Amino acid sequence: IRVKEADPVKVAAIMYWSEEARKANPGNMVNYFKQQLVKAVQKAVDTAIIHGKDALTGKPIPGAEYIMQSTNTFELGTASQKQGGLYKDIIDGAAAVSKKNHSFDGFIADESLKFSLASATDLQGRPIQSSTFDLSQNFGNLMGYPVAYSRTVAGNVGAIPDTGVRAIGGNFADNIKLGFVDDIQFKITNEAPINDGGVQVDLWQHNLEAILVEATFAWAFSEPDAFAVYTEKGASGSTSGGNTGGESGAAA
Numbered sequence: 001i002r003v004k005e006a007d008p009v010k011v012a013a014i015m016y017w018s019e020e021a022r023k024a025n026p027g028n029m030v031n032y033f034k035q036q037l038v039k040a041v042q043k044a045v046d047t048a049i050i051h052g053k054d055a056l057t058g059k060p061i062p063g064a065e066y067i068m069q070s071t072n073t074f075e076l077g078t079a080s081q082k083q084g085g086l087y088k089d090i091i092d093g094a095a096a097v098s099k100k101n102h103s104f105d106g107f108i109a110d111e112s113l114k115f116s117l118a119s120a121t122d123l124q125g126r127p128i129q130s131s132t133f134d135l136s137q138n139f140g141n142l143m144g145y146p147v148a149y150s151r152t153v154a155g156n157v158g159a160i161p162d163t164g165v166r167a168i169g170g171n172f173a174d175n176i177k178l179g180f181v182d183d184i185q186f187k188i189t190n191e192a193p194i195n196d197g198g199v200q201v202d203l204w205q206h207n208l209e210a211i212l213v214e215a216t217f218a219w220a221f222s223e224p225d226a227f228a229v230y231t232e233k234g235a236s237g238s239t240s241g242g243n244t245g246g247e248s249g250a251a252a
Helices: 019-024 029-051 085-099 112-119
Strands: 009-018 073-076 106-109 139-142 145-149 165-170 176-180 185-189 193-196 199-202 208-221 227-232
Touching (some): 009 019, 009 029, 009 193, 019 029, 019 208, 029 185, 029 208, 085 165, 085 227
Parallel strands (some): 073 227, 106 145
Antiparallel strands (some): 139 145, 165 227, 176 208, 193 199
């Protein structure tokens, strides 16, 4: 049994609005903002665990472990249609995880991968996916394993651009340990000044209200190589065949 220590990371998001707007819709506005702020926190958590970066600044989180440190990187579009095409590339990644004595229990994928999967055909031009493949859903099935689609897999959050990652597969249930130091906290004020992209906003002076959400969390991996990272063909840092690639080293 190994013991690992993980430094907690705090994430926060803030939204503000006019008092008049809230009074015009008193029942739903604040609850809606809370829902959106929780989604922002979830994206920040995903970005930290997958890419090891602060979503707001795009800078590496010091000392963080992250999925992109896996040496199992595979370039989608490497295998020919005769060899099995896109699905052969995905199977190769799953096999690499298995060969390193890790279980494989699912995928997370960028939403764009849904369309690549839907358009894949066999040598006779027949779709490989069944007619029940639903492009509108963010959860599905890929080769018998559950798959969840989210744009945070590729990046595309805050200051983080599209990294070219299209999917990650591996042992999520046993390998990632995620914990929150406390419950997600909400604070509402109409007095304190806030910073909005470098611009100081005085809430009281402009009759505004703001809500702040904060969460402190930490995570650890048993082994980064319990994951296979699938990149778009030609994306920077990708390597076909499962050789070492991806982003280098740990976050500084």
